[in-house]
Amino acid sequence: MSDFVNQFWNWYVILLTAVSIIACSVVLWSQNITPVSGKADTTGHVWDETLEEYNNPLPKWWMWLFHITVVFSLVYCVLYPTLGSFQGVLGWSSDGQYAKEVAKADAETKPLYDKYLAMDLSALAADKEGVETGKRLYLTYCMQCHGADARGGKGFPNLADNDWQWGGEPAEIVETISNGRMGVMPAHAQLGAETIKDLANYVRSLSGLPADSLRAAKGQEAFNSVGCSGCHGPDAKGMHALGAPNLTDSIWLYGGSEPTIIETITKGRNNQMPAWQQFLGDAKVHVLSAYVLSLNKGTESK
Numbered sequence: 001m002s003d004f005v006n007q008f009w010n011w012y013v014i015l016l017t018a019v020s021i022i023a024c025s026v027v028l029w030s031q032n033i034t035p036v037s038g039k040a041d042t043t044g045h046v047w048d049e050t051l052e053e054y055n056n057p058l059p060k061w062w063m064w065l066f067h068i069t070v071v072f073s074l075v076y077c078v079l080y081p082t083l084g085s086f087q088g089v090l091g092w093s094s095d096g097q098y099a100k101e102v103a104k105a106d107a108e109t110k111p112l113y114d115k116y117l118a119m120d121l122s123a124l125a126a127d128k129e130g131v132e133t134g135k136r137l138y139l140t141y142c143m144q145c146h147g148a149d150a151r152g153g154k155g156f157p158n159l160a161d162n163d164w165q166w167g168g169e170p171a172e173i174v175e176t177i178s179n180g181r182m183g184v185m186p187a188h189a190q191l192g193a194e195t196i197k198d199l200a201n202y203v204r205s206l207s208g209l210p211a212d213s214l215r216a217a218k219g220q221e222a223f224n225s226v227g228c229s230g231c232h233g234p235d236a237k238g239m240h241a242l243g244a245p246n247l248t249d250s251i252w253l254y255g256g257s258e259p260t261i262i263e264t265i266t267k268g269r270n271n272q273m274p275a276w277q278q279f280l281g282d283a284k285v286h287v288l289s290a291y292v293l294s295l296n297k298g299t300e301s302k
């Protein structure tokens with residue numbers, strides 16, 4: 001509350017709080033007057049000839065609940081920061097409360113993460129408990145983009161298919177998650193619509209999709225002469241160092257229809273995997289890497 005610029009707001013809050021509590025008490029006490037017994041007071045409403053609505057005081061036990069709330073608020077005002085800039089006698093503050101809780105949780109889980117960090121990544125990927133921890137982290141930090149089942153979506157790679165843009169070796173996965181990745185496929189509109197269509201047909205033929213064979217043949221030439229092979233490799237099997245995907249498989253980041261491939265080549269694609277090392281620290285990145293690795297167990301790396 002130190003950001004009150006002048007005393008006006010301080011006293012404004014104190015006054016408002018005090019007046020509210022006093023007003024509540026006054027209303028409560030005013031209800032406390034029991035009418036002298038005799039003929040019961042009625043509101044004058046009569047139904048069905050003899051049914052009258054009485055105007056009796058509220059039950060005592062119920063009234064006491066209200067009195068207790070007034071006492072509670074007075075005690076609260078003394079203990080906690082309620083009245084303007086008064087800090088309360090307990091000195092409690094919400095300031096730094098979150099950081100304190102995070103630090104406490106980190107301290108509690110540190111021995112566990114230290115144990116995981118000391119484990120070899122492949123061994124951790126086979127450790128049931130470690131993988132479960134990794135899954136929980138995954139569902140907190142990664143699911144929004146890669147999906148709950150890690151199977152990705154358009155523009156977000158599937159992490160469970162053992163097909164890697166940036167490499168599936170343990171060290172490569174750790175690097176990807178730690179420092180993020182930036183996939184850049186340059187725009188090639190300058191090649192002209194015809195050449196781009198040829199290239200799209202060639203790319204489709206590589207994955208065994210129906211393609212115009214004449215265009216595919218011309219596209220193959222262009223693939224090497226205009227520089228596609230510089231990034232995707234002469235065999236079009238991709239290059240991990242640049243994040244250039246393998247174009248010969250049936251796995252697509254954006255899609256394998258002719259119009260989609262034409263769009264990819266014409267306009268290019270930019271894609272970013274965020275970096276996590278600074279935010280999560282080495283141990284959590286290690287456990288997440290093991291989780292990603294575990295998703296691909298039993299399938300051959302591509």
Ligand code: HEC
Pocket residue numbers: 138141142143144145146155156157159163164165166167173176177181182183184243271272273274276288289292
């Ligand atoms: C904001 C969205 C977003 C979040 C959150 C995100 N990622 Fe990614 N991730 C991407 C994108 C986009 C790519 C592809 C980058 C590219 O095309 O170069 C990617 C790529 C990857 C790759 C490389 C895949 C390959 O084929 O080489 C891995 C591994 C990965 N992410 C793991 C994770 C993990 C683990 C987390 C959680 C800590 C995470 N990602 C959170 C968007 C995200």
Ligand code: HEC
Pocket residue numbers: 182183184185186188199200203223226227228229230231232242243244245247251252253254255256261264265269270271
């Ligand atoms: C500078 C390197 C570079 C060059 C040159 C390049 N690409 Fe790419 N290409 C990439 C990268 C990196 C990606 C992945 C983009 C991403 O992560 O979003 C990509 C993605 C693609 C895709 C999308 C694949 C999918 O799964 O959806 C196609 C198709 C493609 N490139 C074809 C080509 C063709 C054809 C050429 C030549 C005209 C070419 N690329 C030139 C780096 C390159």
